Amino acid sequence: MWKFSIICSFMAIFTGIALNLISNSIHDRRKQLSALEKKIEQKIEKLKILETEWEYHTQPDKLMQIAEDKLGMSTKEVEQFGEIKIVKLRSSAWKLDLGVTKDNLLKDFDYKKVRN
Amino acid sequence: MWSNDNFILAPKEIKKARRRLLVSFIFVFSVFLGIFSQILSFPFQEKSKLLLANQLANSVGRAKIIDRNNNILAINVPAWTMYADPIEVLEPIKTAAFLHNLMPEKDLNFLNKKLSLKKRFVEIDRVTSPKRYQTIFNSGITGIHFLKIQARIYPKGDLASHILGNVSKDGEGLAGIERHFDTALKSSEKPVKLTIDSNIQYILQSEIKKQINFFDADAGAGVVLNIQNGEVLGLSSFPSFDVNYFGEASEKEIFNRATFASYDMGSTFKLINTAIALDSGKVNLKDKFDTTKPLYIGKHKVDDFRYLKRPANVAEILINSSNIGSALIAEKVGAKIQKNYFDLLELTKKADLPLLEVSKPIFNEKWTKSNSMTASYGYGLAVSPIQLASAVACIFNNGDFIKPKLIVDNKETVKKRVFSEKTSHLMRKLARAVVTHPDGSGKKSDAFGYFVGGKTGTAEMINSNGGFQKHSNLSSFVGAFPINNPQYLITVLIENPKPQIEKLNHHFTTGGQVAAPVVKEIVKKIAPILNIHPVVTDLPKIEQSLKLEILSNKVRLTNASL
Incomplete structure (x- = not known):
């Protein structure tokens, strides 16, 4: 009876200590997790604010204004469009040995392929 | 000396000792059971906590x-x-001044008043x-x-x-x-995910706004629609409001004219009337109607802005925008057939859009002959701009009706055949003639190289008593481009534009003068976004393919130059 009681008490003490250690480590990990969660949440929030700011600053009217003022860009007028037929090229561009002819160019001729 | 032989227990005591042993065993067993159950529950606790972590990380509200x-x-x-x-605020006036300095949009008196209230x-x-938040927080201001x-x-x-x-x-x-x-x-x-393209939406909004300001108009609306799949790329109503300040917006600003307003559209309906007439087989393009004098439907007089010099064929009626001719065409088609087509084009029911702000068309349920004749030139069936857009899109899109779509989904486009391909092809030519023919009213919509085809509309606005306002127009244009292979449709409506004689040297506030130029500007600006390039060298060839033999550019039926 005595032996049994002593063994039980020791087992209980050891188990208690072991569990306490486990519990502490879990507690620490939970703390770490919650700190990470908070960090993630903060990052997500920051990202959202950045996304919103980006969208605000890239509103079409703002971009159009910047393109016009800083880059001198404007709406394309029809007069700016033409076909390759009307583009004047230097005679060297029509080297027959490369197979580059005006007709070929007009047929989407793969100039790079011939060159390589 | 102790020995088991000397230690003899009485049977009663043995019983007692056994009971104690049992009780201690149960006690120790329960303690271990408790400990093991704790050990076993740890992994589950961890899992549920992780789940919560994920939820928190993804939480956006x-x-x-x-x-x-x-x-x-x-x-x-x-x-x-x-x-x-306010009870914690030590110096309300100073605090109000500090906050006003930081938030200039907040009135100083308002802040003073708020901080002086006896509330918690x-x-x-x-x-x-x-x-x-950070600035105020760091300032350490109390209360x-x-x-x-x-x-x-x-x-x-x-x-x-x-x-x-x-x-x-x-x-x-x-x-x-x-x-x-x-x-x-x-x-x-x-x-x-909306079908809206922010850039196209902006161009639509800004061009309409520009014209409203130029003509000192009351309001406007516009739609840009993909004819092939019904996707709405732009949908605008003016005046508009900043959603971030919704509380400050007026009712007029909040009202969505593109889907929630029902208008008697006027002459833009003649496109639909002509398509119905040709498709039903009741009328031929060459059929002539007397458009030289007014027409009477009971007591109601149908008049034209300008009488034509001689009876005109269907094409001439459309390009000259003759009310008389359109009413005569509708009479020949018959009210029942016309109503059937209107039903197929979903002009007689609410547009199927994921919005609460969608209007119900206004019309006489008993569709009479007079209703059909007035509807032919756009009176008596009031619909929203988005409905007009999808009905006209059907005319140009080989005759398939597609419901307008505001949400991007993977569902297949449902098409409903309303007009034949032949009718659709003929209507494209007629719509182009409205823009290119000397008598046509849509010349100002012609964005060079993009082949705009469409129809102008100038309707009298309805006043609060339900009567027509003589000098208050709804100027509109509905057109597609490139009309030789229609891809996109634009509808623009401007409410009550005022004559600008000083700026323009004329007093016209018609669809051709007010709405058509807006469409031209929109086409020029959105075409590059939509990857549609202007045609330069093949222009004469395509223009020739869109010509109608029945129309001659040299034969004009009026002297007007609108």
Whole structure:
């Protein structure tokens, strides 16, 4: 009876200590997790604010204004469009040995392929 | 010496000892059971905690609304509600001045008043930005507190405001997409993707606004539609409002004219009337009608802006926009057939859109002959601009009716055949003639190289008593481009433009003068975005293919030059 009681008490003490250690480590990990969660949440929030700011600053009217003022860009007028037929090229561009002819160019001729 | 032989217990004591042993065994067993159950529950606790972590990491409160190119139109961001506890505020006047300095939009008197109230909770600013929060927080000012909230922000301001709608302070969808998709936006992380293209939406809005300002008009609306799949690329109503300041917007600004207003469209309906007439086989393009004198439907007089010199054929009636001719065509087609086509074009029921703000068409349920004759030139069947757009899109799209779509989904486009391909091809030529023929009223919509084809409309607006306002027009244009292979349709309506004699040297406020030029500008600006290039060298060839033999550019039926 005595032996049994002593063994039980020791087992209980050891188990208690072991569990306490486990519990502490879990507690620490939970703390770490919650700190990470908070960090993630903060990052997500920051990202959202950045996304919103980006969208605000890239509103079409703002971009159009910047393109016009800083880059001198404007709406394309029809007069700016033409076909390759009307583009004047230097005679060297029509080297027959490369197979580059005006007709070929007009047929989407793969100039790079011939060159390589 | 102790020995078991000497130690003899009485049977009663043995019984007692056994009972004690049993009790201690049960006690020790329960302690171990408790310990093991704890050990076993740890992994589960960990798992549930991880699940919670994931939920927290993804928690946004309300999903985003994005445009077709993934640009954010509505998003939830962390913000703070600033409130004061006036009893804690030591120096209300100084505090009010400090806050006013930081938030100039808040009136100083308003802040003074708020901080002097004898309450424990006074809201100062519903949504305070993180930057302001930090400044005030760091200042250490007493009595000013913050509550962390999720604020709904619309970073593009008034862009597509009528489509987006808004949410209440508590995050409940009140109007537009926010209301229709309220449950989905609240319960899922998946954003709602609109068919709207922010750039096209901006161009549509700004061009309409520009013209409204030029003509000192009251209001306007516009739609850009993909004819091939019914996707709405732009939908605008003016005056508009910044959704972030919804509370400050007036009823006039909030009203979505593109879907919620029902207009007697006027002459743009002649496109539909002509398509019905030709498709039903009741009328041939060469059939002539007497358009030289007014027509009477009972007591109602049908008149034209300008009488034609001789009886005109169907093509001439359309390009000269003759009310008399259109009414005669409708009479020949018959009210029943016309109504059937209107039903097929879904002009007699609400447009199927994911918005609360969709109007019901206004018309006489008993569709009479006189109704059909007035409807032929756009009176007596009041519909919304989006309905007009989808009906006309059907005419140009080989005759297939496609419901307008505001949400990008993977569902297959459902097409409903209304007109034959032959009718559609003929109507394209007629629409082009409205723009290119000397008698045509749509010349100002002709964006060179883009082959715009369409129809102008100038309708009298209805006043509050239900009567027509003689000098108040609804000027409109509905057209597609490139009309030789229609891809996109544009509808523009301007309400009550005023004559600008000093600027233009004429007093006209017709669809051809007011709405058509807007369409031209929009086409020029959106075509490059839509990857449609202007045709330069093949222009004569395509123009020739769109010519109608029955029309001669040299034969004019009026002397007017509108």
